[in-house]
Amino acid sequence: MNKPKIRITLVEKKGTMGCHRGHKVGDSYDFDTERGNLCPMAMHVAFPYIDILRYGGKLPSQPDxxxxxxxxxxxxxxxxxIEIEE
Structure with a gap:
C-alpha cells in the first residue's frame, strides 16, 4: 500500500504570542521531507491525525x-x- 503524501499548513493564528519556532500563516510542510522543520509540540499533536489519513481513515467531523x-x-x-496531496 502506497501511503499518500501529506501536507501540513499553518492557516490561522489565534494566540497573543509569537510562535517559538517562528512559524507564520502560510508556512507549509511536506510531512515526508520537511517534518523536521515543524515545531515538535505541533508535530506531537499532528501525528495521530496524520496516521488516520495515511491509512485511509477520516474523522466524522471532517469527512472531506x-x-x-x-x-x-x-x-x-x-x-x-493537514491534507492529502493528490
Missing part, C-alpha cells in the same frame, strides 16, 4: 479529509491543517 488542529501552547495557538 482535511483535518485542522491547534498548537498546544495557548499563548501561541497556531491553527494548522
Amino acid at each position: 479529509g482535511v483535518i485542522k488542529f491547534s498548537c498546544p501552547d495557548v499563548d501561541v495557538l497556531n491553527i494548522f491543517k
Whole structure:
C-alpha cells in the first residue's frame, strides 16, 4: 500500500504570542521531507491525525479529509491543517 503524501499548513493564528519556532500563516510542510522543520509540540499533536489519513481513515467531523488542529501552547495557538496531496 502506497501511503499518500501529506501536507501540513499553518492557516490561522489565534494566540497573543509569537510562535517559538517562528512559524507564520502560510508556512507549509511536506510531512515526508520537511517534518523536521515543524515545531515538535505541533508535530506531537499532528501525528495521530496524520496516521488516520495515511491509512485511509477520516474523522466524522471532517469527512472531506482535511483535518485542522491547534498548537498546544495557548499563548501561541497556531491553527494548522493537514491534507492529502493528490
